[in-house]
Amino acid sequence: MKNKDLIVFGEDWGGLPSSTQHLINILAQDRKVLWINSIGLRQPQLSLHDIKRATGKLTQFISNQINRLANQTQPQATASESDNIRVINPATIPAPRSKNARFIAKHLLIKQIKPVVEEMQLNEPVLWISLPTAVDVIGHLNESAVVYYCGDDFSALAGVDHSTIAKREAELVNKADLILTASQALAKKFPAHKTSCIEHGVDLNLFSTPVTRASDLPNDGKPIAGFYGSINEWLDTSLLIDTAKLMPNWHFVLIGKHHIDTSELNAIKNITLLPPKAHHELPSYSQHWTVSLLPFVLNEQISACNPLKLTEYLAAGKPVIATAFNASLAYTGFVQIIKNPYELAKALMVSYDEQQQPEFANCLYQRIAHKSWQHQASKVNQLLGAI
Structure with a gap:
């Protein structure tokens, strides 16, 4: 039986690899993966770091759109370490709070991601969410199931909009078919009947x-x-x-x-x-x-x-x-x-x-x-x- 493909909402691909990247690199050996770079866990502030980050994402988005118009092709996606993994860098509203902002952010994401999903011809994709802010796209990408991979305690993580993330995580836990955690302490937070602890591995x-x-x-x-x-x-x-x-x-x-x-x-x-x-x-x-x-x-x-x-x-x-x-x-x-x-x-x-x-x-x-x-x-x- 062919393994189901994956649509992954994670951190930005590259740099020091996270547990999600380690696992996905191996899972991609016999399935296709569409990796969505970070859509954020807090709204940006007027700091040099946030300005640089936002500028980089916007520049990449504009470049992709120019290439698309010039070549009359689907939105551009970059290759990663594996031939089976495609990475896209979507423009969106990070960690939206209001109902209207969530609506706009959701449709921005769907409009950018869905053409790539269709182009890749993903097989009954499983939606793998490592960032709770992606909960709003559930049900819009023709996924066959939803996995929440929890690698951190977001309620205590520095640099996070805790109130917003807590609400999105609660929604995600309710909608997820499977919850994976990186530690036993995290596993205790979630319903036991659909939660499994997958401790970090090592190369x-x-x-x-x-x-x-x-x-x-x-x-x-x-x-x-x-x-x-x-x-x-x-x-x-x-x-x-x-x-x-x-x-x-x-x-x-x-x-x-x-x-x-x-x-x-x-x-x-x-x-x-x-x-x-x-x-x-x-x-x-x-x-x-x-x-x-x-x-x-x-x-x-x-x-x-x-x-x-x-x-x-x-x-x-x-x-x-x-x-x-x-x-x-x-x-x-x-x-x-x-x-x-x-x-x-x-x-x-x-x-x-x-x-x-x-x-x-x-x-x-x-x-x-x-x-x-x-x-x-x-x-x-x-x-x-x-x-």
């Missing part, structure tokens, strides 16, 4: 295959505690600063985009901030530092999250130290859990000795060997086949 080959050391990683013989990801308010910067002061002979390397003031971090001599790296470059850091860190502030978002980097860290074979949150506690015995700078300093010293054990890296690998993205995608495939 085992990418993170466990030895690679050369990154040239900008400190290399003076001192041990390194490393982190990659968003430098945001949920990162416990006070914990890192205090520990760095306690451990002057260690380097603390943070890789990622800054969303907060990092002046206090920059002021510490043995803390190094590096810019974001491409996903495929990350093993050249995580395989060569001494210990991987997950130093999060415990809040609602972190309690519900299942960070992709946790299994990636384990696959890289280095000791992992984390603050206590649901996902990290699930790996007790493989991840050292700490509460304060003194416990973190002690854990760093233990980790330095741990990794000298010949079977240590293989032990970590075996803990997550069954969690490849291929394995997780096969679970999703079975669930899709049942709806």
Whole structure:
């Protein structure tokens, strides 16, 4: 029986891949996928970031329309990593609040998406929604079923119009035939009879295959505690600063985009901030530092999250130290859990000795060997086949 095609409402394609992108890349091996770039989780503000983002989307939309008129073809869609995936960048009203704005946004989306659906000749497409703001297109794209993939607790996620998203999510949960969540904590929010938890997988080959050391990683013989990801308010910067002061002979390397003031971090001599790296470059850091860190502030978002980097860290074979949150506690015995700078300093010293054990890296690998993205995608495939 032929697998049903997918219409996916997700984040913007590219950059550091989300769990949705990892899964869809595999599911697209034997089905066609139309990927709709982010339609937003909040209304734009007069910030430089939002203006640049809106300008980019508008420029792409105008370019597509010019190409369409010049070639007299359907709206343009760009290829992605897979020949079976098409990506479009629609113009719409992000996270509309009023009834009229929702009506306009819905029809803008349908008008841009439907011609591409027809051109691709999608087979009984399943509508896969990772952003609740797409709920209004349900029933208008000839879909055979609706999947809600919930990778975050939107009620606690920073930079989101919480009131609007909560209402759209409630509607989506009611209309969805299947709900998939990235953590057990998220699964508890939804009706059990149609909810399944698909925990994050890992690209085992990418993170466990030895690679050369990154040239900008400190290399003076001192041990390194490393982190990659968003430098945001949920990162416990006070914990890192205090520990760095306690451990002057260690380097603390943070890789990622800054969303907060990092002046206090920059002021510490043995803390190094590096810019974001491409996903495929990350093993050249995580395989060569001494210990991987997950130093999060415990809040609602972190309690519900299942960070992709946790299994990636384990696959890289280095000791992992984390603050206590649901996902990290699930790996007790493989991840050292700490509460304060003194416990973190002690854990760093233990980790330095741990990794000298010949079977240590293989032990970590075996803990997550069954969690490849291929394995997780096969679970999703079975669930899709049942709806």
